[in-house]
Amino acid sequence: MKLAVVGSAGYAGGELLRLLLQHPEVRECVATSRSQGGKPIADSHPALATVTDARFSNATPGEAARGCDVVFLCLEHGESSAVAAEVFRAGPGMVVDLAADFRVRDPRLYQQYYGAHAAPELLGRFTYGLADVLGTKLRGATAIAAPGCFATAAQLALYPLARAGLDVSPSLFAVTGSSGAGAQPKPTTHHPARAHNLFAYSPLGHRHQAEVLQGWRQWIGRPDASARLITHSGPFVRGIYLTLHAHIPDECAISGGEPGRTAGEWFRDAYKDRPFVRVLDQPPELTHAVATNYALVHAVESAEGREVQVTVAIDNLVKGAGGQAIQAMNLALGINECSGLRGGGVFPC
Ligand SMILES: NC(=O)c1ccc[n+]([C@@H]2O[C@H](COP(=O)([O-])OP(=O)(O)OC[C@H]3O[C@@H](n4cnc5c(N)ncnc54)[C@H](OP(=O)(O)O)[C@@H]3O)[C@@H](O)[C@H]2O)c1
CATH class of the missing domain: 3.40.50.720 (NAD(P)-binding Rossmann-like Domain)
Incomplete structure (x- = not known):
């Protein structure tokens, strides 16, 4: 080619x-x-x-x-x-x-x-x-x-929930490395401002929110469905680490005891034929995804099945x-x- x-x-x-x-x-x-x-x-x-x-x-x-x-x-x-x-x-x-x-x-x-x-x-x-x-x-x-990089991590966390019919309103807390801001130096990418530091940016208005809503609303089938992306800058060069949390309504409560009804099983099923998504038994570490095309994912529900937490690690540039x-x-x-x-x-x- x-x-x-x-x-x-x-x-x-x-x-x-x-x-x-x-x-x-x-x-x-x-x-x-x-x-x-x-x-x-x-x-x-x-x-x-x-x-x-x-x-x-x-x-x-x-x-x-x-x-x-x-x-x-x-x-x-x-x-x-x-x-x-x-x-x-x-x-x-x-x-x-x-x-x-x-x-x-x-x-x-x-x-x-x-x-x-x-x-x-x-x-x-x-x-x-x-x-x-x-x-x-x-x-x-x-x-x-x-x-987009945040939007990729967010949607890989959201998709299996939608597939399982979980019509919830998740919050997605995400931290990106400085390479997400590109090669041109900026005050927020300058080493002394970025190293050993952590700060929120674009609060309640990051542009990737648009893509996240587009995917979530399409999958859930409800045009007013919400999913909130909360973005931060972290003291590392590469990668995005994202944690989703959602409260689950009574009628959708996850029953960890029943086969096919745990968050981990939903994720394994959703990505079973997908070569670049690895569903792990414990939350991923960011550096394990760096420089790879893999998304490392973990999902778990609370003991009473009323909360779900999903974690995703990716390399923002790959x-x-x-x-x-x-x-x-x-x-x-x-x-x-x-x-x-x-x-x-x-x-x-
Ligand atoms: N960084 C990420 O993690 C990431 C992830 C997903 C998507 N994107 C998207 O990809 C696009 C490019 O992002 P980027 O992160 O690559 O931004 P970048 O490093 O700032 O590069 C953007 C442009 O800057 C130009 N440029 C001008 N002078 C330059 C210089 N001295 N050195 C290097 N580049 C110079 C390059 O064009 P010329 O070569 O023509 O000069 C390049 O196309 C953006 O639309 C961004 O949203 C970025």
């Missing part, structure tokens, strides 16, 4: 390049950069120096897309909407967008969290690529909106960005879902 990664000097682009350069189906991969065009890729992504001595291309998104089987867009929010029409006109086989531009189908929900959409006419072309839930339903998709985007591409093309993604982690890290 011939691929292009547009906006590839950033963290999401770098992670995609790391994985695609080792993907068995990839013959050629063009990496474009507005800021770094002509410079060695390894100048921006030093860890790739051992696998490529190629340089970033100056090609525009449309030029890069021409003749490609798949184009990945790794641009800042709003930029994908600006270039998508040009990219589609170039006629690539598939477009995978890693930004939030095409993730939310309902324009009113999008407006609430992001403001007016710049290319609403293109929204209908995109399939939301939550690979671990959709699996082979992604087959044939030609434009994929890769889910499962939450480049890895899931490649998994969705593999599924859409009908090639082995795990191609290029089987690598283990790097503990201790």
